[in-house]
Amino acid sequence: MKILVVDDEDIVLESCQAVLELAGFEVLLVPSADKALEAMKGNEFSLLLVDVKMPKRDGMYLMRKVKEQWPDIPILVMSGYYTTETIKEAIKMGAATFIAKPFEPDELVETIHQIIKREEHHGKKEGPRN
Amino acid sequence: MLYSTRSKLIASFLGVSLLVGAVSLFIGGQLLYKAVFSEATNRIRLDLNAAREIYLTRINSVKVSLNITTLGDEFRLELKRYDAPKLVNRLRRMAQHAELDFAGIVTGEGKTLCRIGTNPVPIEESQPVNPIANLALKRGVPVSGTVVLSREFLSAENPDLANRARIQLVPTRRAAPREAKEEASGMALAAAIPVLDGDDLLGVLYGGILLNRSTTMVDRVRDTVFQQEIYKGRSIGTATIFFNDLRISTNVLTPDGNRAIGTRVSREVKEQVLTEGKMWTDRAFVVSDWYITAYEPLVDIFGERVGMLYVGVLEAKYADMRGKALTVLVLIIMAGMALAIGLGYLLADKIMSPVRRLIKASQRVSEGNLSPQIGPISKDEIGVLQNTFKDMIVSLEERDKRRREESENRLLQSEKQASIGRLAAGVAHEINNPLTGILTFTRLLLRRRDIEDKSRSYLQKIAESTVRVRKIVKGLLDFSRQTELDREPTELNRLVGSTISLMENQALVRGVGIAFEPGENLPVVTLDRGQFQGVLINIIINALDATETGGNITVSTGISLSASDTGRKGVEISIADTGCGIPPEDLDKLFDPFFTTKEVGEGTGLGLAVSYGIVQRHGGTIRVQSEVGRGSAFTIWLPVEELSERRKNTGC
Ligand SMILES: Nc1ncnc2c1ncn2[C@@H]1O[C@H](COP(=O)(O)OP(=O)(O)O)[C@@H](O)[C@H]1O
Ligand SMILES: [Mg+2]
Numbered sequence: 001m002k003i004l005v006v007d008d009e010d011i012v013l014e015s016c017q018a019v020l021e022l023a024g025f026e027v028l029l030v031p032s033a034d035k036a037l038e039a040m041k042g043n044e045f046s047l048l049l050v051d052v053k054m055p056k057r058d059g060m061y062l063m064r065k066v067k068e069q070w071p072d073i074p075i076l077v078m079s080g081y082y083t084t085e086t087i088k089e090a091i092k093m094g095a096a097t098f099i100a101k102p103f104e105p106d107e108l109v110e111t112i113h114q115i116i117k118r119e120e121h122h123g124k125k126e127g128p129r130n
Numbered sequence: 131m132l133y134s135t136r137s138k139l140i141a142s143f144l145g146v147s148l149l150v151g152a153v154s155l156f157i158g159g160q161l162l163y164k165a166v167f168s169e170a171t172n173r174i175r176l177d178l179n180a181a182r183e184i185y186l187t188r189i190n191s192v193k194v195s196l197n198i199t200t201l202g203d204e205f206r207l208e209l210k211r212y213d214a215p216k217l218v219n220r221l222r223r224m225a226q227h228a229e230l231d232f233a234g235i236v237t238g239e240g241k242t243l244c245r246i247g248t249n250p251v252p253i254e255e256s257q258p259v260n261p262i263a264n265l266a267l268k269r270g271v272p273v274s275g276t277v278v279l280s281r282e283f284l285s286a287e288n289p290d291l292a293n294r295a296r297i298q299l300v301p302t303r304r305a306a307p308r309e310a311k312e313e314a315s316g317m318a319l320a321a322a323i324p325v326l327d328g329d330d331l332l333g334v335l336y337g338g339i340l341l342n343r344s345t346t347m348v349d350r351v352r353d354t355v356f357q358q359e360i361y362k363g364r365s366i367g368t369a370t371i372f373f374n375d376l377r378i379s380t381n382v383l384t385p386d387g388n389r390a391i392g393t394r395v396s397r398e399v400k401e402q403v404l405t406e407g408k409m410w411t412d413r414a415f416v417v418s419d420w421y422i423t424a425y426e427p428l429v430d431i432f433g434e435r436v437g438m439l440y441v442g443v444l445e446a447k448y449a450d451m452r453g454k455a456l457t458v459l460v461l462i463i464m465a466g467m468a469l470a471i472g473l474g475y476l477l478a479d480k481i482m483s484p485v486r487r488l489i490k491a492s493q494r495v496s497e498g499n500l501s502p503q504i505g506p507i508s509k510d511e512i513g514v515l516q517n518t519f520k521d522m523i524v525s526l527e528e529r530d531k532r533r534r535e536e537s538e539n540r541l542l543q544s545e546k547q548a549s550i551g552r553l554a555a556g557v558a559h560e561i562n563n564p565l566t567g568i569l570t571f572t573r574l575l576l577r578r579r580d581i582e583d584k585s586r587s588y589l590q591k592i593a594e595s596t597v598r599v600r601k602i603v604k605g606l607l608d609f610s611r612q613t614e615l616d617r618e619p620t621e622l623n624r625l626v627g628s629t630i631s632l633m634e635n636q637a638l639v640r641g642v643g644i645a646f647e648p649g650e651n652l653p654v655v656t657l658d659r660g661q662f663q664g665v666l667i668n669i670i671i672n673a674l675d676a677t678e679t680g681g682n683i684t685v686s687t688g689i690s691l692s693a694s695d696t697g698r699k700g701v702e703i704s705i706a707d708t709g710c711g712i713p714p715e716d717l718d719k720l721f722d723p724f725f726t727t728k729e730v731g732e733g734t735g736l737g738l739a740v741s742y743g744i745v746q747r748h749g750g751t752i753r754v755q756s757e758v759g760r761g762s763a764f765t766i767w768l769p770v771e772e773l774s775e776r777r778k779n780t781g782c
Contacts, residue, residue, distance in 0.1 A: 009563045015570035022574065053559060080562025081555060081607065084616075084660070102565035102600055105573045 033057035140474035151463030193321035195228035233337030247288030266322035274321035305394035372438035551610030605736035641679035649688035676709030706763035
């Protein structure tokens with residue numbers, strides 16, 4: 001399973017990479033929304049882990065673009081600064097859920113597992129129809 | 131407005147003086163009239179006595195003159211001889227001397243011997259004998275007094291007398307009706323003296339004065355009794371002799387200035403005096419004027435009431451006296467009224483000037499000047515008002531100051547919150563990313579087995595510190611969050627109840643009892659459930675932290691009026707504990723961000739600051755009561771909007 005991690009800070013990217021690879025995921029790291037969209041075109045991802053606050057194009061913009069072209073890919077939103085509003089907005093735009101930085105490694109892995117499990121359940125149901 | 135107070139005061143003064151004046155005028159007038167009237171009637175009674183005395187004296191003088199004549203020896207001789215011509219001469223001299231109108235002699239046999247009239251002798255048989263002479267003859271003693279002489283007798287005495295006696299009756303208002311057109315009889319003062327020679331009766335000498343049209347006696351009464359007093363060109367005193375009810379001798383004048391002979395007395399007087407024989411003293415209408423009068427009956431020699439004696443004074447004099455007195459009274463009252471106006475004006479000024487200053491002062495106060503001049507303090511009730519006003523201003527000032535302080539506090543609090551919020555927002559973002567690195571790699575390192583114990587414990591410390599930083603940053607974020615409230619109508623008891631359930635486990639672990647006492651009939655409140663629950667949890671956790679094992683926490687709800695917001699309706703949630711309490715010097719700082727008494731790592735000092743912000747954004751307040759060693763009570767007050775209350779009422 002391949003996960004795309006989008007964050008403007010290297011330390012966050014590296015942290016995620018360390019945790020997720022240890023948990024057995026394949027990881028691609030990009031520093032911006034534009035890079036993320038580029039990466040999306042050549043790869044197939046099981047999940048996107050997106051930071052909300054980034055310079056230039058932010059996480060919300062990215063989510064909108066992704067939902068337009070790849071509506072089935074689940075997105076996990078993370079942020080170090082958030083309000084109830086931002087969380088609500090993210091969920092409304094199609095984010096699977098939200099995780100606050102800094103998180104415990106186990107917390108992140110657990111959250112991703114839950115999302116994927118839910119998606120699979122979903123997919124099975126939808127599968128026969130396609 | 132001031133002028134109206136003044137005019138009210140003056141009007142009431144005027145009213146009082148007018149009332150008193152009117153009453154005293156009325157009573158004074160009445161009393162005065164009574165006094166004057168009774169004085170006048172008393173006087174007139176005395177005057178009547180004097181008049182009677184004069185009348186009797188005159189009778190007596192007639193009698194005396196006759197008596198003197200009878201005592202002369204020559205007279206006796208002439209009488210014995212029936213020497214009529216000589217006797218007539220003698221009688222004529224006597225009559226002239228004594229101003230008699232008639233005189234004569236009757237013989238012992240009852241025949242008139244001679245008279246002083248126009249045909250003194252010889253006397254025809256048919257001519258009647260004068261009645262008074264007859265009486266003296268019959269009784270044999272001297273007789274004197276009033277006597278009525280009919281026309282017959284008068285013409286016998288002297289036809290001139292009969293003519294003089296004839297009086298035309300003048301129609302008079304208020305007199306008793308009388309058929310005759312004229313009075314032919316006369317009334318006279320007369321005396322008759324029997325002349326004795328031993329036991330023999332030689333004859334009777336008689337003589338008298340005809341009162342009809344005589345003026346001497348009434349004028350003498352007027353001149354002696356009333357001393358010719360003149361009032362407005364008229365003699366004030368009058369006297370009259372009545373024959374029956376007819377004025378035969380009087381100095382009462384008719385409007386054209388003649389003596390009122392021929393007019394008659396009023397019926398009431400006639401009835402009382404002539405018919406009943408009583409005296410009359412009262413005011414009476416005499417001919418054409420009001421007089422204060424006295425009448426008494428005249429009784430003739432036979433004991434019959436034949437006429438009246440009258441004196442009277444013009445009432446006008448007394449009425450004018452009364453009028454003058456009343457005028458003086460009216461002047462006094464008017465002076466009193468003028469005084470009342472002046473006094474009222476001055477008094478109103480004196481009373482109103484401090485009041486006016488107070489009014490000006492209160493205008494100043496309403497314009498916002500809280501230290502206005504109110505002038506010197508009076509020593510009366512106005513002074514009390516002034517002092518009360520001063521106190522009021524002082525307390526207004528205090529309240530103003532308190533309010534200002536309160537709002538300054540609130541402003542300070544929210545400014546603090548805002549600046550900390552901005553800081554927190556920036557910091558949170560910058561810190562949370564590196565924290566993610568620290569936490570992640572520390573945890574990953576800790577998973578390795580090849581790490582020696584010492585390093586492991588170091589790593590452990592890094593992880594704990596990071597978690598602590600995370601907690602602080604989260605607190606800062608919570609504090610800075612100025613998010614819009616997501617309000618929903620909420621049943622407060624349910625929200626509080628569910629929050630307490632969340633906390634029950636923790637309480638149990640710490641051995642602290644937690645009880646809920648829900649108030650009844652609470653109105654529905656609209657609030658942000660999530661944020662409000664955060665507030666409750668915060669305060670309950672604080673209470674748990676402060677309470678030793680075995681202590682208690684009591685949460686209660688109820689309806690209450692706001693303490694600060696002038697009686698606005700609201701609900702209250704109170705969280706009371708039996709914990710350590712808060713020292714007074716800390717009470718002020720409780721809601722400051724970062725104020726904590728808890729150990730480093732335990733408390734952030736943000737819980738109450740955040741709670742305060744949330745409650746404030748709901749329009750509510752948090753109040754703290756605490757006593758060191760006994761416990762604390764945090765009371766949250768929330769306003770209730772009328773609308774939600776009404777909705778609830780109609781829903782029931
Ligand atoms: N129920 C209570 N009893 C005693 N002290 C209290 C109570 N509630 C709050 N405090 C005091 O107020 C301080 C500030 O509380 P708070 O703002 O919640 O921060 P923290 O709980 O992190 O210390 C606490 O440290 C404590 O000293
Ligand atoms: Mg606290």
